[in-house]
Amino acid sequence: MYQRKISARHWLIFGLTFCLSALTQPTWAAVTSSQFGLGGFLNPGSPASFDLAALENYAATHSGAQKTVTLSNGDVYTGVSLSAFLGSFLKTDTTVPKNDILRDYVVASGTDGYKAVFSLAEMNAAFGNHNDIIAYKLNGANLIGTGFARIVAPDDVKAGRWVSNLYSLQVGHIDYAPAVGGVSGQFTVNGEVASAVSYDVTSLAAALPAKIVNVNTPPLTGSSFTGVSLWDLLNLSGIVTNPGVKNDILGKYVVATGSDGYQAVFALGELNPNFGNISVLVAYADGSGNSLGNKGFAELVVPGDVAKGGRYVSNLTSLTVVSTVPLPGSVLFMFSGLLAFGLRRHRKPS
Template identity: 35%
Template sequence: MVMRIWLRRSVLKPSLSKLFLLLLLCALCAACARDGATAAPVATASPSAHGGQPSTALQLSGLLKQPASLSLANLQSFPKVSVSVNAKPIGAHTFAGTLLYDVLQQAGVVTESARKNDLLRKAVVVTGSDGYAVAIAWGELDPAFAQKKILLAYEEDGKPLPAADGFARLVVPGDLMAGRYVSNVVSVLVRDPGVWPAPAQRQATSAFFLVGQLKTPARYDLAALKALKTSEVIIKGVTYSGVLLDDLLQHAGMQLKAKKNDFLHKGIVAVGSDGYSCVIADGEIQPHFGNVQILVAFAANGKPLAESDGFARIVVPGDQKMGRFISNLQELQVVELAA
């Protein structure tokens, strides 16, 4: 009987090794509880509002003398510029950052010195981490021609950009629907649309061709232009009459791909009879985006254009040096700027 009781007690009594392990386990649990109370949560990457990953750097490439990779610190080394905007999808905000023009000036754009205003034949394609891309004409961002402060912004309303917008966001003041506000910028590419016509002797034109990515390419003379809706713009005291470039493109019908805002990938190359040419971004002239009233003018102050300007001339409101005023218009070609 005594032996039976002793055996039961010996079975219930834990061994020293088991007791040691139990005490060690309790100590570890207590330590974990203390650490968990003070440690910061582990940050995890989240996709941007546009479906891409938050960006931390961008690549400068294309027709540049000094291609580079730029981080936030690199952008902050440039003069800081602020712009206030009010676009319908995002509301009123003040963005701060670096002028896109300043960044590209430092990188150095490759140009042909033999061509007058060769920069005006260049386009800048900005792409986000989700692949969304838009085109900007050089004439939009160069302060010698336009007064638009296009930013690579890194602050919004005095604070760093929301995480979903990455380290830099393209901001294009004047774009009413913010279609060219690219979040999570990862690439800035400088390019031209293709081979340019050789310089030639200027000749008065009586018609031009509208060609390229259009449903109905056509030849337009004065009668054909006057058959379309006439608009007017006043530039430096001169009232020009003609057809808005956007109206002309709407009439011809652009060939668009099944992708978001594909028209923001397009550009128009305007060519004069002397070979002088320039690029106009479609986003620049779209009524719900840049809404610049670029005109194919056929009259000035109620009279036909001067003989030296031909029957039709491109005029661009806001172009300080009139560098994209193409006289003796010979061709308008719709091209793909952002593939």
């Protein structure tokens, strides 16, 4: 049967068409992944991709990198710590005076376009301390049916952030915001919400039922705060999601900003009761009802963080909901593979 030869030019056109389609379509058919691309806010010279051999070599050559997760049914996933892995290549923003990592996040994407965001702070041992891993073995054997690697987030209520057929890890970073200064008197919920709303101490207290939380971790052990749920407050403004994209909420994050320019990123999947389900309070008083004083009228309180109060953003001025751009790294990485394949097909045997 006659077979038409496809030129490198045609492969290039096909690749570009695929990329444009991928950027405009929420998902495409999943294929079994054999490598993932790594990009974004990383040090120059960082590896561009990892396959199974490279991932296993990373685990063998980096002390403490290999981690396991044991499920309630007895299954054991083996892989590398997502936090430590990304930390090996992460760039430092020298313009940020304190806790630069709180501005970092990663978008994990599968070959079907499914994606989930993780803040780097939620995995960091000094803050959220979640044991999320890039798994490459299940019960001692290579993964079957979920690609050579997948994300496993054992602390999540549901497995929505367990991205299978892992194809891309893209690290993002929030640039340092110029300081406004002073004690805050209001903040605004904005970004990808149906309606932007500004709150002062009176309207915040009236917006939702008050909650009182006790902090049992340093540096605020023994403190208590009164406020409202961050997740519930964001939902009052109506988080905008695409109903055509499965778990679209997992591709979004919120940036909390203080008047001094201090910021912290929270993945909405970390806050969502169906997934990470962590409790974050937008506090407007201490546990006895007294004002927060020089912390402004409102402060984020993250009672589950283990060692530092770094995500306690004081003098709150804004809560901005942001959606990640669809698969910038995955599309380019996949396109490069298609182009390389096309060039190999086009090259005549010697």
